[in-house]
Amino acid sequence: MRLLFDREANENYEERRTKIMLPAMRLNTPLEFHASKIYTVAMFEKFGEILYEAGQYRVEEVEKGSKYYVHRYDPEKHDKWCRVMYIVEVLAAGEEIACECGGFEHTGLLCCHSIKVLDFLGISRIPSKHIIKRWTRDARDILPDHLAHLQKDQISANSITFRHTNLYTHALEVVRLGDANPIAYECAMDLLRSAMDKLTPLAADHDGLGLQHRIEFSKPKGTQISVLPETGNGYGSDAEGSAIGNFTGLSPPERKRKAGRPTNNTDKPPYDDRGAKSKKYKNVPHLDSAPASSTSK
Incomplete structure (x- = not known):
């Protein structure tokens, strides 16, 4: 040891x-x-x-x-x-x-x-x-076999980060080029339609590393969590009915806040309490044997 x-x-x-x-x-x-x-x-x-x-x-x-x-x-x-x-x-x-x-x-x-x-x-x-x-500086970047694809020197297509980021970056580049003029728009739409038709049968077999499937697997059993609101966000299906969806997985997580106004009160010690100089310490409830220097909470 x-x-x-x-x-x-x-x-x-x-x-x-x-x-x-x-x-x-x-x-x-x-x-x-x-x-x-x-x-x-x-x-x-x-x-x-x-x-x-x-x-x-x-x-x-x-x-x-x-x-x-x-x-x-x-x-x-x-x-x-x-x-x-x-x-x-x-x-x-x-x-x-x-x-x-x-x-x-x-x-x-x-x-x-x-x-x-x-x-x-x-x-x-x-x-x-x-x-x-x-x-090298990455000498300790050695992961077990089931996480080896996440190492810096062994990035592969099996990594969820590599696949999703690479696909999304290229898709945005296609959108930028297709939005240049009407001719480029028609060409981009034809390519996207043919790509979707070709990818639909290939995507029937899932390996479980995709972003959408990882989100589904992480849901608690017995509950249904919607990643994005279905209406009112302005990112639904387009006029041509492509029904691509609402950028699944790109919305921020829901923030749960307690009801009421948040409090800013803290349990101050006696030496920092301004009212402790002119007032006696408050009696601690249910603690008769509490020391004289204890706080009010």
Whole structure:
């Protein structure tokens, strides 16, 4: 338990430190700026050290776009056993980079030789294949299997948020384009009618993740709750009888207020009650043994 408590305390400290601290830029390069957006503060400091060390190397192009030699400046100043030249290969049109030093395979961060080649090629972003999630700001965004589709890096069409928002955004764009002139209106209506005819048989099978079905499932049993008023809102069926509905699920929830005017009285302590200086404390009902400093409620 002590071990788990210490580990969780350290993780919470680093997470809080990442949220409130601004990364300290050293070289002000595009790669460093991109790393500051994805890595935590601790890992960004490690990346800054690697980026600083990359300044001690120069790049020699052997095969254009695929193979490079990375040489260390002033090799005579180092010991004979020190490695002064590394071979870096660029794969998949810059989406993957491999260095013979094996720094990425060992630590999960690109080595200084690979970073030097990326800078030589003018690549301003770290390849996505070389970004390990455990070193990023979203490292703790790991959900169980039944909620995995809600993770930031695994958004899919099975998510209610993704499907509903994406469909609604595109539908509003169609409305904006169709409202430009009468010709665009007729074209938009023809497309919407054909889309509804094609989607009606496909929508017969529900997976339970749609917004309307989620609302129906969340209703208490034995009661009937209407999400939106049926009349008087001005969003009923149009003149052509499309009967689309009233933007189900977009109305604010009903606010239940108690009858009468809300009270603003509070139970003030004796030292804050202005009338307590000239009046005696009121007797507390049903409590004969109450202390003298008790309040009136």
